[in-house]
Amino acid sequence: xxxxxxxxxxxxxxxxxxxxxxxxxxxxxxxxxxxxxxxxxxxxxxxxxxxxxxxxxxxxxxxxxxxxxxxxxxxxxxxxxxxxxxxxxxxxxxxxxxxxxxxxxxxxxxxxxxxxxxxxxxxxxxxxxxxxxxxxxxxxxxxxxxxxxxxxxxxxxxxxxxxxxxxxxxxxxxxxxxxxxxxxxxxxxxxxxxxxxxxxxxxxxxxxxxxxxxxxxxxxxxxxxxxxxxxxxxxxxxxxxxxxxxxxxxxxxxxxxxxxxxxxxxxxxxxxxxxxxxxxxxxxxxxxxxxxxxxxx
Amino acid sequence: xxxxxxxxxxxxxxxxxxxxxxxxxxxxxxxxxxxxxxxxxxxxxxxxxxxxxxxxxxxxxxxxxxxxxxxxxxxxxxxxxxxxxxxxxxxxxxxxxxxxxxxxxxxxxxxxxxxxxxxxxxxxxxxxxxxxxxxxxxxxxxxxxxxxxxxxxxxxxxxxxxxxxxxxxxxxxxxxxxxxxxxxxxxxxxxxxxxxxxxxxxxxxxxxxxxxxxxxxxxxxxxxxxxxxxxxxxxxxxxxxxxxxxxxxxxxxxxxxxxx
Numbered sequence: 001x002x003x004x005x006x007x008x009x010x011x012x013x014x015x016x017x018x019x020x021x022x023x024x025x026x027x028x029x030x031x032x033x034x035x036x037x038x039x040x041x042x043x044x045x046x047x048x049x050x051x052x053x054x055x056x057x058x059x060x061x062x063x064x065x066x067x068x069x070x071x072x073x074x075x076x077x078x079x080x081x082x083x084x085x086x087x088x089x090x091x092x093x094x095x096x097x098x099x100x101x102x103x104x105x106x107x108x109x110x111x112x113x114x115x116x117x118x119x120x121x122x123x124x125x126x127x128x129x130x131x132x133x134x135x136x137x138x139x140x141x142x143x144x145x146x147x148x149x150x151x152x153x154x155x156x157x158x159x160x161x162x163x164x165x166x167x168x169x170x171x172x173x174x175x176x177x178x179x180x181x182x183x184x185x186x187x188x189x190x191x192x193x194x195x196x197x198x199x200x201x202x203x204x205x206x207x208x209x210x211x212x213x214x215x216x217x218x219x220x221x222x223x224x225x226x227x228x229x230x231x232x233x234x235x236x237x238x239x240x241x242x243x244x245x246x247x248x249x250x251x252x253x254x255x256x257x258x259x260x261x262x263x264x265x266x267x268x269x270x271x272x273x274x275x276x277x278x279x280x281x282x283x284x285x286x287x288x289x290x291x292x293x294x295x296x297x
Numbered sequence: 298x299x300x301x302x303x304x305x306x307x308x309x310x311x312x313x314x315x316x317x318x319x320x321x322x323x324x325x326x327x328x329x330x331x332x333x334x335x336x337x338x339x340x341x342x343x344x345x346x347x348x349x350x351x352x353x354x355x356x357x358x359x360x361x362x363x364x365x366x367x368x369x370x371x372x373x374x375x376x377x378x379x380x381x382x383x384x385x386x387x388x389x390x391x392x393x394x395x396x397x398x399x400x401x402x403x404x405x406x407x408x409x410x411x412x413x414x415x416x417x418x419x420x421x422x423x424x425x426x427x428x429x430x431x432x433x434x435x436x437x438x439x440x441x442x443x444x445x446x447x448x449x450x451x452x453x454x455x456x457x458x459x460x461x462x463x464x465x466x467x468x469x470x471x472x473x474x475x476x477x478x479x480x481x482x483x484x485x486x487x488x489x490x491x492x493x494x495x496x497x498x499x500x501x502x503x504x505x506x507x508x509x510x511x512x513x514x515x516x517x518x519x520x521x522x523x524x525x526x527x528x529x530x531x532x533x534x535x536x537x538x539x540x541x542x543x544x545x546x547x548x549x550x551x552x553x554x555x556x557x
Contacts, residue, residue: 042415049404054412057410057411060409080402080405081439084405088390089391089398
């Protein structure tokens with residue numbers, strides 16, 4: 001999604017009231033942003049606390065500011081600067097974390113972001129987890145509040161058309177309950193269930209705005225008294241599953257079952273690719289198929 | 298119209314009363330920087346300039362300074378550190394003229410100031426940005442990140458003032474994490490470093506008005522924690538509030554009777 005993000009930033013946000021800060025990352029992705037933004041593109045170096053503070057200073061003076069880094073360096077290292085400097089002032093700073101979840105795979109756990117959405121959501125940051133490249137441009141039109149953009153990889157089935165952007169979208173219809181999938185896992189679930197008969201599969205919903213309470217009525221209808229699945233490349237604590245369960249309880253909506261596949265961390269103490277870690281957490285295509293078929297992997 | 302010296306004296310008395318009425322500590326760090334804060338605000342800053350209090354525990358000195366400028370009212374000051382106030386013990390940005398950010402966790406101000414300075418430079422305004430830090434605060438790595446960033450980006454419109462009173466939360470700075478000579482360390486980063494007596498207002502004013510245009514300046518002020526109070530230059534001044542007797546004695550140091 002990095003390239004789609006860079007293109008969207010240039011086409012939607014290359015205005016004199018926008019700055020772009022990077023923590024020395026973006027090789028082979030941000031070069032065109034750098035050219036387009038000129039003096040408004042600042043490589044703040046390997047100093048994320050300062051970068052977020054500088055962003056808050058710029059934002060306080062009326063600029064909209066992107067802060068880009070690998071996801072954990074973007075939200076975890078400068079956590080207090082995000083809280084005190086950005087959120088207390090409700091400033092328009094968009095934190096862009098590349099490689100949400102296990103996205104950096106072999107690079108190891110220091111480069112993974114498994115609790116980022118919960119941490120940012122707890123601060124009142126608007127969490128955006130695009131499922132597809134096309135989602136990024138419409139998301140960038142709403143940057144007037146603190147926000148966190150979690151970039152991953154668009155893995156929609158080849159040749160598929162993605163529905164117009166909405167925070168909750170049905171990307172695959174089914175008659176047997178529904179799956180709420182956070183961000184790019186919607187593409188994984190879509191691919192995994194594509195060849196199952198519609199009568200036996202759940203529908204797949206891409207959820208791209210974390211903590212969003214505007215759950216569509218169509219989704220609620222599909223799960224009332226029926227099966228509900230949640231998949232997310234994020235820990236259970238404070239994740240989509242918990243938020244959804246709370247929202248449903250508040251509305252008095254009852255599914256017949258609730259199955260939640262989420263990031264398990266590093267259960268074997270071994271490390272590998274994003275696909276390896278997804279498989280360990282039942283978040284790959286095989287795990288999702290087994291989940292909806294009621295099988296153990 | 299009272300002279301600046303008279304205004305400064307009144308501000309110190311009002312600061313004492315405000316802390317006495319709230320039974321609040323942190324007087325030491327307030328009295329080490331109020332001379333600089335008042336000089337900066339009354340004698341140096343012009344309309345449109347920006348100020349960031351990085352050492353947020355000196356909020357009282359800032360509130361009283363804003364009061365002396367007419368930006369806060371008496372009705373505001375009497376709520377200091379009381380329920381339903383806009384004036385907590387560390388400043389909360391928003392709603393108060395001249396207060397840009399919520400500060401109090403140390404090490405944030407220099408980066409915030411750098412961002413504000415970068416914005417002003419981009420807009421090609423003549424805005425000057427001032428940030429007041431404590432000396433112990435420079436144990437925070439983020440301060441050095443901000444300094445390196447500001448020097449590299451030649452933020453000549455930025456001035457960082459360091460209130461070097463030699464004390465921090467649990468002892469003397471030189472006994473905890475000593476920078477033995479903060480001046481040379483900051484100069485090594487490439488900033489324009491100056492030093493002055495932090496209780497000599499004429500000297501502070503001269504130093505603040507003497508600035509090179511092409512790099513950030515750091516003004517290190519030699520100060521006394523709790524200056525002119527009974528517990529000056531002690532650890533106690535960091536935390537302890539004043540008793541009535543101590544309060545009245547302190548006011549008399551500034552020709553005040555403690556009742557006005």
